[in-house]
Amino acid sequence: xxxxxxGKEHDVAVPEEMPLLWVLRDVVGLTGTKFGCGMAQCGAxxxxxxxxxxxxxxxxxxxxxxxxxxxxxxxxxxxxxxxxRAWVEEDVVQCGYCQPGQIMAAxxxxxxxxxxxxxDIDAAMSANLCRCGTYLRIRAAVKRAAELGGKRT
Amino acid sequence: xxxxxxxxxxxxxxxxxxxxxxxxxARLMAAPGAKLPSPNxxxxxxxxxxxxxxxxHSEMGQGIWTTLPMLVAEELGCDWSKMRVEHAPAAxxxxxxxxxxxxxxxxxxxxxEFDRYRQxxxxxxxxxxxxxxxxxKVDPSTCRTENGFVVSGGKKLSFGRLxxxxxxxxxxxxxxxxxxxxxxxxxxxxxxxxxxxxxxxKAQFGMDVRLPGMxxxxxxxxxxxxxxxxxFRADKAKAMPGVKEVVQVPSGVAVLADHFWAAKLGRDALExxxxxxxxxxxxxxxxxxxxxxxxxxxxxxxxxAGDVDAALRGAAKTLGADYEFPYLAHAPMEPLNxxxxxxxxxxxxxxxTQFQTMDQGVAxxxxxxxxxxxxxxxxxxxxxxxxxxxxxSDFVSEAVQVAKAGGGGAPVKVVWTxxxxxxxxxxxxxxxxxxKVGLGKDGMPVAWRQTIAGQSILEGTxxxxxxxxxxxxxxxxxxAADSPYVLATPAxxxxxxxxxxxxxxxxxxxxxxxxxxxxxxxxxxxxAQAAGQDPVEYRRRLLxxxxxxxxxxxxxxxxxxxxxxxxxxxxxxxxxxASFESFMAEVAEVSMAKxxxxxxxxxxxxDCGICMNPAGVRAxxxxxxxxxxxxxxxxxxxxxxxxxxxxxxxxxPILRMNEMPDVDVHIVPSKDKSxxxxxxxxxxxxxxxxxxxxxxxGKRHRRLPFELT
Numbered sequence: 001x002x003x004x005x006x007g008k009e010h011d012v013a014v015p016e017e018m019p020l021l022w023v024l025r026d027v028v029g030l031t032g033t034k035f036g037c038g039m040a041q042c043g044a045x046x047x048x049x050x051x052x053x054x055x056x057x058x059x060x061x062x063x064x065x066x067x068x069x070x071x072x073x074x075x076x077x078x079x080x081x082x083x084x085r086a087w088v089e090e091d092v093v094q095c096g097y098c099q100p101g102q103i104m105a106a107x108x109x110x111x112x113x114x115x116x117x118x119x120d121i122d123a124a125m126s127a128n129l130c131r132c133g134t135y136l137r138i139r140a141a142v143k144r145a146a147e148l149g150g151k152r153t
Numbered sequence: 154x155x156x157x158x159x160x161x162x163x164x165x166x167x168x169x170x171x172x173x174x175x176x177x178x179a180r181l182m183a184a185p186g187a188k189l190p191s192p193n194x195x196x197x198x199x200x201x202x203x204x205x206x207x208x209x210h211s212e213m214g215q216g217i218w219t220t221l222p223m224l225v226a227e228e229l230g231c232d233w234s235k236m237r238v239e240h241a242p243a244a245x246x247x248x249x250x251x252x253x254x255x256x257x258x259x260x261x262x263x264x265x266e267f268d269r270y271r272q273x274x275x276x277x278x279x280x281x282x283x284x285x286x287x288x289x290k291v292d293p294s295t296c297r298t299e300n301g302f303v304v305s306g307g308k309k310l311s312f313g314r315l316x317x318x319x320x321x322x323x324x325x326x327x328x329x330x331x332x333x334x335x336x337x338x339x340x341x342x343x344x345x346x347x348x349x350x351x352x353x354x355k356a357q358f359g360m361d362v363r364l365p366g367m368x369x370x371x372x373x374x375x376x377x378x379x380x381x382x383x384x385f386r387a388d389k390a391k392a393m394p395g396v397k398e399v400v401q402v403p404s405g406v407a408v409l410a411d412h413f414w415a416a417k418l419g420r421d422a423l424e425x426x427x428x429x430x431x432x433x434x435x436x437x438x439x440x441x442x443x444x445x446x447x448x449x450x451x452x453x454x455x456x457x458a459g460d461v462d463a464a465l466r467g468a469a470k471t472l473g474a475d476y477e478f479p480y481l482a483h484a485p486m487e488p489l490n491x492x493x494x495x496x497x498x499x500x501x502x503x504x505x506t507q508f509q510t511m512d513q514g515v516a517x518x519x520x521x522x523x524x525x526x527x528x529x530x531x532x533x534x535x536x537x538x539x540x541x542x543x544x545x546s547d548f549v550s551e552a553v554q555v556a557k558a559g560g561g562g563a564p565v566k567v568v569w570t571x572x573x574x575x576x577x578x579x580x581x582x583x584x585x586x587x588x589k590v591g592l593g594k595d596g597m598p599v600a601w602r603q604t605i606a607g608q609s610i611l612e613g614t615x616x617x618x619x620x621x622x623x624x625x626x627x628x629x630x631x632x633a634a635d636s637p638y639v640l641a642t643p644a645x646x647x648x649x650x651x652x653x654x655x656x657x658x659x660x661x662x663x664x665x666x667x668x669x670x671x672x673x674x675x676x677x678x679x680x681a682q683a684a685g686q687d688p689v690e691y692r693r694r695l696l697x698x699x700x701x702x703x704x705x706x707x708x709x710x711x712x713x714x715x716x717x718x719x720x721x722x723x724x725x726x727x728x729x730x731a732s733f734e735s736f737m738a739e740v741a742e743v744s745m746a747k748x749x750x751x752x753x754x755x756x757x758x759x760d761c762g763i764c765m766n767p768a769g770v771r772a773x774x775x776x777x778x779x780x781x782x783x784x785x786x787x788x789x790x791x792x793x794x795x796x797x798x799x800x801x802x803x804x805x806p807i808l809r810m811n812e813m814p815d816v817d818v819h820i821v822p823s824k825d826k827s828x829x830x831x832x833x834x835x836x837x838x839x840x841x842x843x844x845x846x847x848x849x850x851g852k853r854h855r856r857l858p859f860e861l862t
Binding site for chain 1: 212213214215216344345347348349351352353354355356357358360361363369394411412413414484485486487488533534535536537538568570571572768772775776777778779780801802803807808809810811812813815816
């Protein structure tokens with residue numbers, strides 16, 4: 001099966017029903033995308049398909065088709081995507097395990113809505129759990145990323 | 154310091170393991186004449202100018218990846234941008250300064266290392282200065298360090314250039330630490346050093362370990378606690394593509410496969426006949442009933458003064474209440490996992506653990522290896538909250554058993570699913586309290602009787618000999634037996650029942666304070682109401698001899714606008730509680746609409762003594778508020794026919810972003826010794842919200858999670 005991940009073609013021999021998450025982590029070796037619940041409850045496994053946020057833990061790899069997969073490793077070449085910069089500037093992370101998923105969810109939100117309101121942020125981000133409770137700083141960082149993104153373009 | 158808590162326990166294997174941190178843990182004090190730690194074990198300065206600090210504790214979100222390097226940097230005078238951090242290997246030199254084993258817990262990492270890591274920085278500074286002074290042939294007293302250089306007059310040499318010569322020198326016999334008024338790093342809000350790798354997805358958690366030839370295992374464990382495998386059939390499991398091997402281990406049956414997905418499908422395809430045992434009888438209603446009965450009977454005495462029965466009879470007014478708390482799972486975002494490779498030379502373990510020394514001993518006993526032959530690679534922890542510090546090393550010992558039984562010497566990573574994690578035990582125990590308080594004519598308590606019932610964490614562990622005294626596990630009664638309200642009441646009795654159950658229990662962020670603070674702080678609110686007094690004013694009168702409690706209470710009252718009008722439909726509640734040597738008060742602002750509770754804002758005041766990193770302190774308090782609110786709103790593990798009824802985040806919910814209150818943190822400036830900060834914010838949250846709920850609805854909530862409809 002051919003997959004386009006972070007701009008690169010990968011040929012993987014895996015069962016069709018295997019969730020994309022485990023193809024990424026255990027077969028391709030991209031471990032930045034995290035396993036949290038296995039049933040689309042926590043968002044730790046969030047990746048982009050053609051720029052849209054999806055839960056890779058419940059997505060059979062065969063359903064990906066020709067869509068381009070972007071993981072946290074491919075969000076930016078150097079960790080300098082506006083969302084990643086904002087996350088560092090707002091000192092968001094604690095244990096950090098959920099943060100790749102949070103960042104991918106935020107990046108997809110900002111791509112669709114460059115200047116989200118609090119309600120937009122709640123709607124897009126409340127499906128991503130953080131057991132450390134970094135939510136206030138996540139909110140601040142989404143807003144900062146909106147500013148940084150605006151400046152860059 | 155309390156010497157009895159520093160005793161070492163000799164295990165059967167001859168390993169020295171330390172012991173659990175008492176809630177009132179003694180502080181680190183540099184013993185007079187003690188040798189300074191050698192900087193070489195804790196610090197590496199490389200020719201490229203990077204300064205690498207080795208952490209004796211595990212980073213699990215609490216921020217010591219930043220705070221311990223700050224302690225070093227303050228004394229060393231290095232360039233902060235060149236600071237690198239690594240988890241130390243498991244070795245005796247990294248033992249906790251107060252508890253004698255390598256571990257992370259009890260909110261103690263920062264304050265227990267406050268002297269040691271500064272001494273390490275200062276010793277390295279002196280060695281670099283000596284090396285430079287020798288090269289320049291000047292008096293070392295003319296030299297100082299600055300931003301990664303040793304400087305003397307117009308001369309300067311970089312740390313990287315001096316490192317090789319410096320590390321050959323003897324560690325100085327003593328060093329002078331900076332006066333806090335000269336601090337440039339400590340006390341300043343400092344951003345986390347682990348952010349860049351964590352936001353890039355490069356940080357390596359235990360779950361992310363990948364080794365050549367590695368197999369992934371998923372284990373079928375008994376559906377009820379204490380059950381054993383009677384027999385099993387693995388034909389279907391072995392027929393799954395990718396499944397390599399099926400082995401029986403003490404905890405169940407493990408399926409080893411090329412990757413997690415195959416191992417999980419294989420595990421689910423196993424046919425196992427279980428010998429369930431008495432655990433199959435566990436039932437929530439029955440468990441609650443047993444605790445209710447026990448809390449009506451006299452227990453082991455934890456705090457006693459005067460004749461409490463006589464004082465209750467003579468009181469102008471008496472009030473009583475019963476409280477109930479459920480079992481709780483820690484549910485860290487990273488499910489439990491552990492990778493083990495057993496080779497001819499020994500064993501290597503890669504995992505996120507809070508208990509390295511324990512894990513080393515347990516693995517060594519299983520394999521017949523001396524502790525140094527068990528090499529532990531501590532990975533980032535995707536949350537711990539106590540779950541990754543088990544006295545039995547449950548998830549490590551199981552992984553060692555799996556790698557011993559299968560894999561043929563290949564590295565084996567045991568991965569728990571979320572369901573395995575939620576149902577895997579080591580819960581905060583179920584608790585019940587029965588409380589009766591008598592008030593004098595002035596409305597103040599004259600008699601306080603409180604009976605507590607719930608499982609002991611320490612009973613049955615190697616720590617019991619020291620930490621369980623006359624039937625009282627100190628972690629069961631912390632926050633009650635030592636409550637300033639209780640101690641201010643002339644006649645008092647706090648007693649304890651510790652029924653034994655097959656359900657494994659464990660410390661859960663703030664341990665005993667999770668229930669004792671709720672009872673104390675909601676019942677004090679009831680007493681204030683009975684006395685016709687304002688809840689803050691009533692607490693002030695009771696806390697006259699507790700100046701640091703009073704300090705945070707007064708600060709939170711001021712900052713929250715206590716007593717000032719609120720918008721229509723908003724209500725406030727307050728709570729104050731000390732734990733882990735720090736003092737915390739919180740005011741919650743809530744509204745109720747259509748049976749739905751909304752916590753809009755929490756104002757928090759903390760006195761944690763010297764505050765090393767205010768940014769880290771604020772983060773931990775926000776974090777504690779989210780953690781405490783999750784439990785108050787939703788947290789509940791229940792049993793039916795021995796089975797845990799919850800399984801994942803849909804039926805064991807944790808707080809989501811749209812439910813997160815605004816948090817306003819105020820830190821009391823202090824020169825007192827530092828206390829802990831990772832847990833102290835949790836205990837006051839639920840009672841503050843409960844008291845606000847009472848203000849909103851007139852209903853007292855004596856059972857958690859809140860029943861709102």
